[in-house]
Amino acid sequence: MKKFRLPGLLFLAQATTALAGETPTADDEKGFWYAQTSVYTRHFAPDKDHNNNQGLIGLERNEASGLVYGGATFRNSFRQRSYYAYAGKRYDLNDSAVYLKVTGGAIQGYRGKYRDKIPLNRFGVAPVIIPSVGTHYGPVAAELVLLGFNAAMVTTGVRF
Secondary structure (H helix, E strand, O other): OHHHHHHHHHHHHHHHHHHHHOOOOOOOOOOEEEEEEEEEEEEOOOOOOOOOOOOOEEEEEEOOOOEEEEEEEEEOOOOOEEEEEEEEEEEEOOOOOEEEEEEEEEEEOOOHHHHHHOOOOOOOEEEEEEEEEEEEEOOEEEEEEEEOOOEEEEEEEEEO
């Protein structure tokens, strides 16, 4: 089975290069979908209870106007399955592949003794605002997401 790893990696590299060559129009005239996952998380004040592997899976719609909306599921800092439903705005920086994004919505999933670890979580659902900065190369994208004053997460995904 190990002898198939190198050809598999070469195939993956070739497929990624081919996809990146199919760059969408700079204006994203029709908008696009963005499927993403988390690849790295770092808490600013590490704690033995903190989970740095969120396993985030998200799907987001980006309209040509910059309006974004979507949802994600992930394991929160305390390994509890959580959900985030949101809407916001993407700000493209001139003609570069870099953009800023701010979303706001509701997070559900902080329960039990961790209920008060997120502000305003009185009824199990808390309002949040999440800023991020991202870049894309063709359909492949990555974002640095700030999670309040507690952590930062790097996500990667595919635009389609």
